Amino acid sequence: MTVKRTEIADLGEFGLIKELTKEFQQSIDTLKGVGDDAAVIKFNKENALISTDFLIENIHFDLAYTPLKHLGYKAAIVNFSDIYAMNGTPKHITVSIAISNRFSVEALKEIYNGIQIACEKYNVDLIGGDTTTSEKGLIISITVIGEANQQEIVYRNGAKEGDMIAVTGNLGAAYMGLQILQREKAVFIENPELQPELNEDNSYLIQRFLKPEAQKGVIEYFKNEGIKPNAMMDISDGLSSELFHICTQSGVGAEIEERFIPIEELTFNESMKMNIDPSVSALNGGEDYELLFTFDKKYMEKIIENENITVIGEIKSKDKGIKLKSKGNNLYDMKAQGWICF
Amino acid sequence: MTVKRTEIADLGEFGLIKELTKEFQQSIDTLKGVGDDAAVIKFNKENALISTDFLIENIHFDLAYTPLKHLGYKAAIVNFSDIYAMNGTPKHITVSIAISNRFSVEALKEIYNGIQIACEKYNVDLIGGDTTTSEKGLIISITVIGEANQQEIVYRNGAKEGDMIAVTGNLGAAYMGLQILQREKAVFIENPELQPELNEDNSYLIQRFLKPEAQKGVIEYFKNEGIKPNAMMDISDGLSSELFHICTQSGVGAEIEERFIPIEELTFNESMKMNIDPSVSALNGGEDYELLFTFDKKYMEKIIENENITVIGEIKSKDKGIKLKSKGNNLYDMKAQGWICF
DSSP states (O other), X not given: OOOOOOOHXXXXXXXXXXXXXXXXXXXXXXXXXXXXXXXXXXXXXXXEEEEEEEEEBTTTBOTTTOOHHHXXXXXXXXXXXXXXXXXXXXXXXXXXXXXXXXXXXXXXHXXXXXXXXXXXXXXXXXXXXXXXXOSSSOEEEEEEEEEEOGGGOOOGGGOOTTOEEEEESOSSHHHHHHHHHHHHHHHHHHOTTSOOOOOHHHHHHHHHHHSOOOOHHHHHHHHHHTOOOSEEEEOSSOHXXXXXXXXXXXXXXXXXXXXXXXXXXXXXXXXXXXXXXXXHHHHHOOOOOOEEEEEOGGGHHHHHHOTTEEEEEEEEOGGGOEEEEOTTSOEEEOOOOOOOOO | OOOOOOOHHHHHHHHHHHHHHTTOOOOTTEEEOTTSSSXXXXXXXXXXXXXXXXXXXXXXXXXXXXOHHHHHHHHHHHHHHHHHTTTOEEEEEEEEEEEOTTSOHHHHHHHHHHHHHHHHHHTOEEEEXXXXXXXXXXXXXXXXXXXXXXXXXXXXXXXXXXXXXXEESOSSHHHHHHHHHHHHHHHXXXXXXXXXXOOHHHHHHHHHHHSOOOOHHHHHHHHHHTOOOSEEEEOSSOHHHHHHHHHHHHTOEEEEEGGGSOOOHHHHHHHHHTXXXXXXXXXXXXXXXXXXXXXXXXXXXXXXXXXXXXXXXXXXXXXXXXXXXXXXXXXXXXXXXXXXOO
């Protein structure tokens, strides 16, 4: 098979941006996208929500097991997730990419293709960006712009004593997906002739890591049902770490029950196989991009009917600390062992 | 002299962001800055303007002659400039920085200090960002958010036949500043014991390169006088390159007169000393962050009274091409020799 390779220098910066963004659709709220000093957008709600993320090769991702299209998709999704975590709607993104000359135009197109698929799925417009050379490796910087009415916005600091604590979906799957990918990479480095041990069971876990989704459906469910959480954030660094943020910023304590933490059977089995306590995968794993939120008990009846949401504990007064009740009914102090960048 | 060096690992990511942003003031339009999944801002005008830029060590800047505080200042200014170039007002920025561990917390603080000075001078709020490790070098990604009413916005594609063409300030100074810095770096590499030849004359040129300003005053002048340009952009890649953008996007031609191009005496003299045609410095130099705009002749009387603005030519029909009338009254085809990244 011959793969086409166009050098970036052949297109020039302006030709390149045009080539990369030509397939992107734009909504009527984008008055001007790529091609001027700045993009021009219109808001239909009172407030704009802004979040930004860096993704750096060998720090945040490993191209040994990350297809470029998945990388583009995930880069967009993790930013959308930050806006949903405020109970808002992502509307626009800018994408800046720096690459060394080991990458071809076709490689860049793969990344943009992944971003485009994410944008179409979540109704977000690409409105601008910057493409430049790097001295080393691939660097992606994305800024997302969302909108929300002021009374809809949910912050991290609004948790109240007596609130219930809930999470969406299930936890620890992305972490186990990463463990499988790292194991297969290590095996491949040892012996490049061995075929990777990737089967249907672990393809779910790998997909959770490589191609996560943002929780659009949950935010729409809140709106339809008239539910407003008191505090919310997305689980990027792990449940423990995020719960610490909510409690610290809200000035409260919390107690969650280990037996309620939602863990998929596949995650549980793979954890056991690798001698990792499944609860540790769920508590400290990270990158699931599920939502952690606290809500007033008056919504309890509605919330428990939603199969995608699991109530895992309760907000306590600050002096109670942040506790995990184990399956054996012992209370342990929780630790904020998220993923630390430095 | 002992310079304090705090390792970034000593603070952790959250401590670091807190430490770096604690001195920044925020206006009432920033409802939530750093510290949640996203920042929350409020607009007083109809539209938001968004622009984003990457600054990468050894591609866009050279730390051999760029003080970190200046780097932070310039990184903010070049983004503000993009918003003024749309005839809008910059209001908020996000700053993401990736650094290798050769940098200390004190080095990061210098960069943020420069950004802070720029934000205070231009009334812009820092609302968020990301700080992470890089494999190599220093990488800064800034996104700026501005505002404007729809009828105020000036695009690149609005130039009309018969419009006058004007620029603010003077051109080529930043380019000559860069030439001086590169010459002194080369001399230093040859012989580290030689003192740099930096005198008062060239300190103006160096400052134009290291610490440019954005054209806030000109945009305020337009508003006060009821002037709306037909097309505008900022001069980051050089006058020729930017004029080509305006003409191509507007579907028009242009003729500018060499003798009208505003060149400071210091720029002129330094160009002559280095055997560079001063007009070439002005036409192709770039990084001056002055504004290039076209306007209806009805504003001519007002415009010529403004000492900071120079009329340099006229928009022609497309078939006339893009021409430079030389001092000897010959017509030459202009070339779009801006600064090309790839």
